[in-house]
Amino acid sequence: MKRFLKISYVLGALLVTGTLFAGNEDRAGQAGATHLLINPWARSSGWGGAGSANERGIEGQFMNPAGLAFSRKTEIVFAHTRWLEGSDISINTAGLAQRISKNDVLGLSVTAMSFGNIPITTVDKPEGTGATYSPRYLNIGLSYARSFSDKIHGGINIRIINESIDNVSATGFCIDAGVQYQTTLGKGENKKNNFIFGISLKNVGPRMKYNGDGLNSKVVLPNGASLTQSQRAADYEMPALLNIGVLYKARFGKGNQITPAFNVSINSFTRDQYILGLEYAWKEIVMLRGGYTFERGVFSKDRDALNTNLLNAFTGPSCGATVDIPLSKNAKVDDEKKTQPRFGIDYSFRATYNFQGVHTIGARITL
Numbered sequence: 001m002k003r004f005l006k007i008s009y010v011l012g013a014l015l016v017t018g019t020l021f022a023g024n025e026d027r028a029g030q031a032g033a034t035h036l037l038i039n040p041w042a043r044s045s046g047w048g049g050a051g052s053a054n055e056r057g058i059e060g061q062f063m064n065p066a067g068l069a070f071s072r073k074t075e076i077v078f079a080h081t082r083w084l085e086g087s088d089i090s091i092n093t094a095g096l097a098q099r100i101s102k103n104d105v106l107g108l109s110v111t112a113m114s115f116g117n118i119p120i121t122t123v124d125k126p127e128g129t130g131a132t133y134s135p136r137y138l139n140i141g142l143s144y145a146r147s148f149s150d151k152i153h154g155g156i157n158i159r160i161i162n163e164s165i166d167n168v169s170a171t172g173f174c175i176d177a178g179v180q181y182q183t184t185l186g187k188g189e190n191k192k193n194n195f196i197f198g199i200s201l202k203n204v205g206p207r208m209k210y211n212g213d214g215l216n217s218k219v220v221l222p223n224g225a226s227l228t229q230s231q232r233a234a235d236y237e238m239p240a241l242l243n244i245g246v247l248y249k250a251r252f253g254k255g256n257q258i259t260p261a262f263n264v265s266i267n268s269f270t271r272d273q274y275i276l277g278l279e280y281a282w283k284e285i286v287m288l289r290g291g292y293t294f295e296r297g298v299f300s301k302d303r304d305a306l307n308t309n310l311l312n313a314f315t316g317p318s319c320g321a322t323v324d325i326p327l328s329k330n331a332k333v334d335d336e337k338k339t340q341p342r343f344g345i346d347y348s349f350r351a352t353y354n355f356q357g358v359h360t361i362g363a364r365i366t367l
Contacts, residue, residue, distance in 0.1 A: 031269040032236035033161055033172070035137045036203050039063070040093040040111050042079050042346035042362035046320015047291030050261040050277025053180060053198030053245035057366070058095035058107050061143050063243060063263075064178035064200040065155030068107045068145035071097035072366065079346070079362035084313060084355040088116040107143035107157075112136065120166070133166035141176075151193070153180045159203075167214035174205030174238050190251040198245045209235040242266040255283035261291075270312065271295045287322040313352045320348035324364075342366040 039045040041059040044052075052063040057075045060067020074097070081091035095109035117132035139162070145155030157176040163169060178200030182193040210233040219229045245263035252258075261277040277291035298316050324344035346362040 031239040042360040046348035047277030047289040048318040050275040050291045052263045053247045058097040065157040066153045066178040066180040069147045069153040074367040077364040081360040086355045103147045109141040138162045168212035170210045172208035176202045194249040203238045207235040240268045257281045290319040318350040
């Protein structure tokens with residue numbers, strides 16, 4: 001009972017904090033570091049993030065850090081994203097989760113976003129100087145998760161952020177925190193821990209600000225003297241949001257499972273989003289999933305109206321698949337935690353209005 005009260009306090013604090021940070025679409029464009037809103041993982045993005053209440057392992061670091069508590073021993077994951085296919089923007093992500101005790105897990109992830117090479121132009125040479133620069137976004141996440149019981153799990157993630165071009169950069173940090181609570185609806189072994197609720201608060205941190213030599217310019221005075229003038233960049237806020245998710249596992253037959261899921265994202269600087277998802281799993285080896293992200297304006301029939309009404313790149317649909325192969329013949333699997341080494345391949349596609357969608361492919365080794 002005491003543990004339940006503690007978790008209730010945490011959930012209440014997250015809800016209150018999320019309400020304080022909640023904003024509206026009139027603030028769209030006022031936040032920076034919006035790459036923190038991009039899910040770089042292949043498995044969880046396959047149904048648009050609908051499974052935030054049940055994300056497991058290092059991928060939980062993005063949607064809900066509490067999911068990290070379900071890592072068995074060691075998990076290594078890599079994912080590559082072709083962002084807005086045709087734009088030459090790519091995202092590479094690597095993550096490591098390591099159990100350090102019966103109830104405690106540590107996680108580390110590195111995400112790098114590359115925009116390719118861009119020609120350098122100046123006032124004197126508007127066609128280009130022949131040199132190029134490459135903007136880069138980088139964030140490093142360090143997480144800790146703990147299982148307080150077989151039903152209650154919590155986690156926290158600290159993320160270091162760096163955005164840079166050739167001669168200007170900004171560095172900051174933010175904190176994510178989340179809780180997952182699972183319970184049993186109905187009777188029978190197939191009903192064990194089949195209903196899961198999760199809540200997480202993301203991207204809460206101080207303002208960031210750009211600095212560097214690129215903000216300095218040489219000024220020539222009328223008397224011929226010259227001096228260096230420094231421009232002061234405005235600071236900007238983090239794109240804080242609150243995720244609330246629920247999920248139900250319907251198990252039937254021998255090793256079959258259908259999982260409907262729902263997540264609502266309460267955004268501080270844009271419209272709220274509602275995500276529905278559905279996943280089918282066969283013996284935790286083959287998984288197919290799909291999702292749809294709803295926000296106001298997503299059903300506009302006119303393409304020009306759709307372009308005007310949407311405040312993000314996605315138009316709603318997403319889909320994905322996983323093949324997760326056991327590496328040991330004699331080991332067995334329980335539903336909550338895989339007890340044998342496995343190797344998995346994940347893929348996801350997210351539809352966008354412009355370009356040819358977002359493709360993500362990932363590989364994982366679970367020990």
